Amino acid sequence: MGAALWLATFTPTLAQVTPTVPAATDTTHKFENPSGISSPVARAPWYKSKLVRATIVPAVLITYGATCINGNGFYSSYQANKDIHKLFPTFRTHLDDVLIIAPYLELGGVLLAGVESKNDKINIGLVVLKSELIMLSSTFIVKSLTKIRRPDNSDMLSFPSGHTAQAFLAASIVHNEFRDKSQWYGIGAYAIATSVAGLRMINSKHWQSDVVAGAGFGILSAHLGYLTHRNRWGRKPLMPTGMNIMPTWQQGAPGLGMTWKL
Numbered sequence: 001m002g003a004a005l006w007l008a009t010f011t012p013t014l015a016q017v018t019p020t021v022p023a024a025t026d027t028t029h030k031f032e033n034p035s036g037i038s039s040p041v042a043r044a045p046w047y048k049s050k051l052v053r054a055t056i057v058p059a060v061l062i063t064y065g066a067t068c069i070n071g072n073g074f075y076s077s078y079q080a081n082k083d084i085h086k087l088f089p090t091f092r093t094h095l096d097d098v099l100i101i102a103p104y105l106e107l108g109g110v111l112l113a114g115v116e117s118k119n120d121k122i123n124i125g126l127v128v129l130k131s132e133l134i135m136l137s138s139t140f141i142v143k144s145l146t147k148i149r150r151p152d153n154s155d156m157l158s159f160p161s162g163h164t165a166q167a168f169l170a171a172s173i174v175h176n177e178f179r180d181k182s183q184w185y186g187i188g189a190y191a192i193a194t195s196v197a198g199l200r201m202i203n204s205k206h207w208q209s210d211v212v213a214g215a216g217f218g219i220l221s222a223h224l225g226y227l228t229h230r231n232r233w234g235r236k237p238l239m240p241t242g243m244n245i246m247p248t249w250q251q252g253a254p255g256l257g258m259t260w261k262l
Contacts, residue, residue, distance in 0.1 A: 054223035054227055058220035081204075130224075131224070160217050165221070
């Protein structure tokens, strides 16, 4: 009776224990990626490269500006000039000569306010210098080659607008440095640059084609300044991270010893 009771008690437990059968190894794809050999990294399509993304918008602006010079294009510069002076027949201002540096003033003000920029101040200065050289040289060459007369007949250096290129260059730098903090910094800077373009046309200093292409030249110059920069300057100098000063006793004379590590 006792043996029967013992078997009745432990038989369910023994029945629940089943041997584990190892899973079959999948050898279907064993030669597709040999152990220790990483898969080759797929290259991004050419139209997704940094250069294409940096030049597509400026290229569209410059192309549109070139196609509507004088009486050309769907909405020519002559038509735009006529419509502008219907709205502003006598309005004249020198505000455009001041606003071209306003985006840089915004840049300096935001930095002084303590907002962290994408690059340090030295590298921002180097990018600005490089971008300015690209913009000034390219616009001067194109002005000299095209020889388009200004609306006020003052000279033959109308295309593209240097004021507009300058304003949009500075606005692009503001946008690039602070877009990770807030898009409004860039929106404000581009609004100022657009105002400069509008005032240049109102003041009869430039045609529509000039300011649209000028915006393209300014943005392109800033983008090229960043693409060709490698942040080799402005690195923080090595400073002691730990310093200890302790008394010493050498050859019967007291002194102080100092140790530090970088």
